[in-house]
Amino acid sequence: xxxxxxxxxxxxxxxxxxxxxxxxxxxxxxxxxxxxxxxxxxxxxxxxxxxxxxxxxxxxxxxxxxxxxxxxxxxxxxxxxxxxxxxxxxxxxxxxxxxxxxxxxxxxxxxxxxxxxxxxxxxxxxxxxxxxxxxxxxxxxxxxxxxxxxxxxxxxxxxxxxxxxxxxxxxxxxxxxxxxxxxxxxxxxxxxxxxxxxxxxxxxxxxxxxxxxxx
Numbered sequence: 001x002x003x004x005x006x007x008x009x010x011x012x013x014x015x016x017x018x019x020x021x022x023x024x025x026x027x028x029x030x031x032x033x034x035x036x037x038x039x040x041x042x043x044x045x046x047x048x049x050x051x052x053x054x055x056x057x058x059x060x061x062x063x064x065x066x067x068x069x070x071x072x073x074x075x076x077x078x079x080x081x082x083x084x085x086x087x088x089x090x091x092x093x094x095x096x097x098x099x100x101x102x103x104x105x106x107x108x109x110x111x112x113x114x115x116x117x118x119x120x121x122x123x124x125x126x127x128x129x130x131x132x133x134x135x136x137x138x139x140x141x142x143x144x145x146x147x148x149x150x151x152x153x154x155x156x157x158x159x160x161x162x163x164x165x166x167x168x169x170x171x172x173x174x175x176x177x178x179x180x181x182x183x184x185x186x187x188x189x190x191x192x193x194x195x196x197x198x199x200x201x202x203x204x205x206x207x208x209x210x211x212x213x214x215x
Contacts, residue, residue, distance in 0.1 A: 027051035093191070093192070138193060
């Protein structure tokens with residue numbers, strides 16, 4: 001059935017649709033197969049006042065002219081191209097750890113093969129893209145990705161300026177490891193912001209409403 005979105009809750013992502021039959025249907029965020037907002041034309045299956053399988057209609061409805069935020073695939077499956085090469089959108093925790101494992105493995109292999117270590121610089125972009133989308137999912141600006149770089153630059157400056165002046169390399173190394181491990185755990189274990197935010201819907205909302213430690 002064709003209908004029009006008349007409201008969408010900003011936190012939960014749930015909403016209401018007015019169908020062509022004049023009946024209002026409630027839908028859950030998990031039933032939406034695309035980003036929807038008030039005014040959008042959608043197709044859906046309506047039963048007893050409940051809409052399921054909500055998808056964008058082939059003919060778009062009126063909207064406010066702003067582009068839809070990019071989101072992770074609606075199926076909830078891991079998409080390496082999205083996770084590693086897009087900076088827009090949101091990335092759930094489990095997909096962050098999959099991405100981190102892939103990049104770590106590639107970096108480890110590159111480090112073992114003589115003559116190709118320069119390829120490691122090519123990992124900077126996907127590493128940044130993964131972290132930026134994870135920050136988006138937490139409700140933060142992607143610019144926060146610069147935080148660990150600022151800490152590392154500060155530690156390097158302290159090391160250079162304190163060379164020969166009693167600055168402990170061991171102490172700085174410990175601070176470096178703790179700071180970077182703390183950052184990794186922070187963005188890897190903080191739960192997704194509930195509902196829609198400026199970067200899209202909660203990537204878990206369509207497939208899993210129960211927050212798990214690494215979901």
